[in-house]
Amino acid sequence: MPQNNKLAFATRSIHVGYDSKDCEGSLNPPIYMTSxxxxxxxxxxxxxxxxxxxxxxxxxxxxxxxAILETRLADLEEGEAALACxxxxxxxxxxxxxxxxxxxxxxxxxxxxxxxxxxxxxxxxKFGVEVSYVDCTDLDAVKAxxxxxxxxxxxxxxxxxxxxxxxxxxxxxxxxxxxxxxxVIVDNTYCTPALQRPLTLGADxxxxxxxxxxxxxxDLIAGAVIGDATTLEQIRLVGLKDMTGAVIxxxxxxxxxxxxxxxxxxxxxxxxxxxxxxxxxxxxPAVEQVFFPGLKSDPYxxxxxxxxxxxxxxxxxxxxxxxxxxxxxxxxxxxxxxxxSLGDAETLCEHPASMTHSAYTPExxxxxxxxxxxxxxxxxxxxxxxxxxxxxxxxxAATA
Ligand SMILES: *Cc1c(COP(=O)(O)O)cnc(C)c1O
Numbered sequence: 001m002p003q004n005n006k007l008a009f010a011t012r013s014i015h016v017g018y019d020s021k022d023c024e025g026s027l028n029p030p031i032y033m034t035s036x037x038x039x040x041x042x043x044x045x046x047x048x049x050x051x052x053x054x055x056x057x058x059x060x061x062x063x064x065x066x067a068i069l070e071t072r073l074a075d076l077e078e079g080e081a082a083l084a085c086x087x088x089x090x091x092x093x094x095x096x097x098x099x100x101x102x103x104x105x106x107x108x109x110x111x112x113x114x115x116x117x118x119x120x121x122x123x124x125x126k127f128g129v130e131v132s133y134v135d136c137t138d139l140d141a142v143k144a145x146x147x148x149x150x151x152x153x154x155x156x157x158x159x160x161x162x163x164x165x166x167x168x169x170x171x172x173x174x175x176x177x178x179x180x181x182x183x184v185i186v187d188n189t190y191c192t193p194a195l196q197r198p199l200t201l202g203a204d205x206x207x208x209x210x211x212x213x214x215x216x217x218x219d220l221i222a223g224a225v226i227g228d229a230t231t232l233e234q235i236r237l238v239g240l241k242d243m244t245g246a247v248i249x250x251x252x253x254x255x256x257x258x259x260x261x262x263x264x265x266x267x268x269x270x271x272x273x274x275x276x277x278x279x280x281x282x283x284x285p286a287v288e289q290v291f292f293p294g295l296k297s298d299p300y301x302x303x304x305x306x307x308x309x310x311x312x313x314x315x316x317x318x319x320x321x322x323x324x325x326x327x328x329x330x331x332x333x334x335x336x337x338x339x340x341s342l343g344d345a346e347t348l349c350e351h352p353a354s355m356t357h358s359a360y361t362p363e364x365x366x367x368x369x370x371x372x373x374x375x376x377x378x379x380x381x382x383x384x385x386x387x388x389x390x391x392x393x394x395x396x397a398a399t400a
Pocket of ligand 1: 087089113115116160187189209211221222
């Protein structure tokens, strides 16, 4: 099917990038389980390697099933091109290894996913890239932190795990005003393009852990980068092909295409469930604070209403009694699974300080705004009343 932005998002997530006419009427795209591709002539092979002729030649660079997924993801994020990778970390590292060199500076929001932090702090820094952390909710602080060597501004919104929200349009405009060469990279894992499209707000690149909502079923690990065609080609030929080799398997690309068909539908349910759960938690006597932008009391409610079409399926909370109460509550859950990851059909609950964000030392967590008592919930697709009942029983059991 040709790209046609006049079709609605839900329709495009089912159709873009694949026409069954091209594959014997097969409703679903074939899974091209092949490492290599044969050439008609030595000249053709040479031309493909030289980039003078389109066509696949080795699946570490591209594969037809992967290409369908990339066309669809680029369309949904409203970018020119996309690259699918073996994991979210594969996408993030392939992107940054392509964009930076020793002496360059990367500006990062003070709170990011634990392994992203570990990569910045222990990976990039080890190779002579300067990494500095800034509170991206403070636009003046970001402006003051930009120097002549700054090449990248990197942030998540909403932030994993504490649900701070960044002004994507404001930050992108500010950065471009200082130096249009600086790349603004947004990790859009928490929202997916169903709720938020950073490229339309001025960002240069979007990265994803497709392991989460895009796949949507907790049965794969994958990632993606979306942006302009020139930069994406560089990331494919440098960051993916030579530096990380973090290539997605054709089988995994197929599973994400399957997941995308229900993305819009799933996000609707995740969002409405999360709203109901957050409202219950906010009025629960055992809860100290709920972090969810859909609550009118949330400091980011206004900004979230502007740049997100709905408020997402992720909630963080702090119990009265801090970490001890939080750990007790996690141990009392019955229906809800005690597990990291997010965006699955199952509601998942975890303790960032000891799990997803344990790559930070306790001192770093304090400095970077991750409290020891924080509990993170990925609201699933079960009936809201069953999720609420399990949380209520675990909260009373934990605080009895
Ligand atoms: C999970 C996650 C990642 C890492 O993705 P993987 O697929 O696990 O490699 C990156 N960013 C965010 C916000 C995440 O939640």
